[in-house]
Amino acid sequence: QVQLQESGPGLVKPSQTLSLTCAVVGGSISNATDYWTWIRQSAGKGPEWIGRVYLSGYTDYNPSLKSRVYISIDTSKDRFSLILSSVTAADTAVYYCARGRRLTNSLDVWGPGTLVTVSS
Amino acid sequence: DIQMTQSPSSLSASVGDSVTISCRASQSIGSYLNWYQVKPGRAPQLLIYTTSTLHSGVPSRFSASASGTQFTLDISGLQPEDFGFYYCQQSSDDPPTFGQGTRVEIK
Numbered sequence: 001q002v003q004l005q006e007s008g009p010g011l012v013k014p015s016q017t018l019s020l021t022c023a024v025v026g027g028s029i030s031n032a033t034d035y036w037t038w039i040r041q042s043a044g045k046g047p048e049w050i051g052r053v054y055l056s057g058y059t060d061y062n063p064s065l066k067s068r069v070y071i072s073i074d075t076s077k078d079r080f081s082l083i084l085s086s087v088t089a090a091d092t093a094v095y096y097c098a099r100g101r102r103l104t105n106s107l108d109v110w111g112p113g114t115l116v117t118v119s120s
Numbered sequence: 121d122i123q124m125t126q127s128p129s130s131l132s133a134s135v136g137d138s139v140t141i142s143c144r145a146s147q148s149i150g151s152y153l154n155w156y157q158v159k160p161g162r163a164p165q166l167l168i169y170t171t172s173t174l175h176s177g178v179p180s181r182f183s184a185s186a187s188g189t190q191f192t193l194d195i196s197g198l199q200p201e202d203f204g205f206y207y208c209q210q211s212s213d214d215p216p217t218f219g220q221g222t223r224v225e226i227k
Contacts, residue, residue: 046218105211106169
């Protein structure tokens with residue numbers, strides 16, 4: 001049973017860079033039928049899709065964040081990562097990683113999420 | 121971006137009741153509609169994908185359907201463990217977008 005686990009600093013200062021990693025446990029990240037996704041949810045709002053990375057390293061990003069986001073994949077360590085630059089208080093959210101299935105275009109495995117607060 | 125409008129924003133029901141959550145897409149998304157359950161501090165769970173297909177391990181009291189751009193999630197025979205938030209998500213066009221959520225409370 002594949003499980004995902006986010007890790008990274010829970011507090012980031014304004015204007016700095018947020019960096020998170022998602023470990024894929026109990027399975028392989030190298031399945032061509034999958035893609036790997038970051039989603040975030042701010043208090044009182046619905047989830048917001050940040051972007052996805054495929055096994056090839058190809059990425060898609062939400063246009064609203066595209067200028068500040070970078071998602072990468074490390075098949076040797078079965079993990080993928082999120083970098084969000086120039087953060088502000090508006091980036092405070094619970095950040096989730098999730099596995100996407102190409103066949104159904106759904107997110108079938110999620111991590112429990114990690115709260116990232118942007119504050120000085 | 122495609123807007124997903126969910127209703128109601130919250131509901132309270134008793135164990136054994138049937139509840140319905142609605143989700144409307146701002147434009148046609150075909151059958152690319154998924155439903156998720158989110159509980160605080162826990163990994164969100166996929167319930168339904170491509171409009172009406174039950175994800176593996178999800179109880180059969182959950183079902184879903186669609187009519188045009190209107191989608192519904194039904195829970196028949198609400199159980200105590202069904203409390204939480206429910207979100208619809210369209211995966212037809214990028215960026216994928218979610219509804220604002222429905223909070224389900226058990227009376």
